Amino acid sequence: MNYATTDLKQILKDLNTFYDVDSVGDDVDLFAKGLLDSLILIQFVMAIENHYKIQIRNQDINYESFKTFSKIKTMLKSNYAS
Numbered sequence: 141m142n143y144a145t146t147d148l149k150q151i152l153k154d155l156n157t158f159y160d161v162d163s164v165g166d167d168v169d170l171f172a173k174g175l176l177d178s179l180i181l182i183q184f185v186m187a188i189e190n191h192y193k194i195q196i197r198n199q200d201i202n203y204e205s206f207k208t209f210s211k212i213k214t215m216l217k218s219n220y221a222s
Contacts, residue, residue: 141192143216145209151187155180166210171203181206188212194220 145166152175153161159175170176176184184206185196197219205215 141216141221143192143213143220145213147191148188148209148212151191152176152184155183155187164209166213167208169207170209171207176206188216192216192220196220 149161149164152170156175159173161175164170164173164175181201185201188194189196194216200215200219204211206212
């Protein structure tokens with residue numbers, strides 16, 4: 141499965157319309173930038189699951205795995221490639 145940054149950005153944009161998600165680089169800390177917090181992270185995970193039709197395991201939902209778009213893609217490719 142292709143886990144593209146553009147898809148992840150669109151999913152996050154749908155949750156976070158007040159921030160210009162498109163201007164955020166792949167290696168920018170999403171928590172430090174204020175794009176993710178604990179509540180939005182759970183909503184983001186659920187939206188990713190719905191978009192890609194996958195079930196993300198609880199152990200994969202953590203700060204390190206969701207820190208940047210690059211880390212999210214790496215985690216998804218490593219654990220949910222079909």
